[in-house]
Amino acid sequence: MEPTTRDELLDAAASYAETVPIEVDLSAVDWECSERATRRAGACIYHRGTDLVTIRLTWDAYRAFGWEEFTGTIRHELVHAWEFQRYGESGHGSRFAEKARKLDAPRHCRSFADARLRLVCSSCDWEARRYRASEAVKRPARRRCGACGSRYRVEHGESGRRWRTHAGYLVARRRLGSEW
Ligand SMILES: [Zn+2]
Numbered sequence: 001m002e003p004t005t006r007d008e009l010l011d012a013a014a015s016y017a018e019t020v021p022i023e024v025d026l027s028a029v030d031w032e033c034s035e036r037a038t039r040r041a042g043a044c045i046y047h048r049g050t051d052l053v054t055i056r057l058t059w060d061a062y063r064a065f066g067w068e069e070f071t072g073t074i075r076h077e078l079v080h081a082w083e084f085q086r087y088g089e090s091g092h093g094s095r096f097a098e099k100a101r102k103l104d105a106p107r108h109c110r111s112f113a114d115a116r117l118r119l120v121c122s123s124c125d126w127e128a129r130r131y132r133a134s135e136a137v138k139r140p141a142r143r144r145c146g147a148c149g150s151r152y153r154v155e156h157g158e159s160g161r162r163w164r165t166h167a168g169y170l171v172a173r174r175r176l177g178s179e180w
């Protein structure tokens, strides 16, 4: 079950963090939801002096991405927490990049605008966004809408191309070439 409330999202994120293979002292990490309108999916704040870390997750980003994609944001913020706890500072440099690669986390803090792909339900108003060709994008026929369980289509934002099957994805990918 995907989280459906802010509290569930924070609980799910804290539990998920325990499964991520990174040496972060999670007892010194607080989780909160951002209520402000922001284009960033998450943020990691270091409280110098107390050594506490706050990871702030953006509810609207979670709603847009869905849980599976959003775990990438959680891993990204955990890399920041790891750098803060270990080095007292954090950025998106080579040390960050190397750790992020090991965890298959995005190197850059994602903003909503970066999502090029949309999953759109055929029978309700559910929509999710994706940055890259995940399984949900490549093989939509194997998955279902996150709200009502119907089939969905994938839309490539810039070109407007759409597909509902793996074969359709392959055609779109080939036709788009470098414009993918
Ligand atoms: Zn970041």
Ligand SMILES: [Zn+2]
Residues within 6 Å of the ligand: 121, 122, 123, 124, 125, 126, 145, 146, 147, 148, 149, 150
């Ligand atoms: Zn639906």
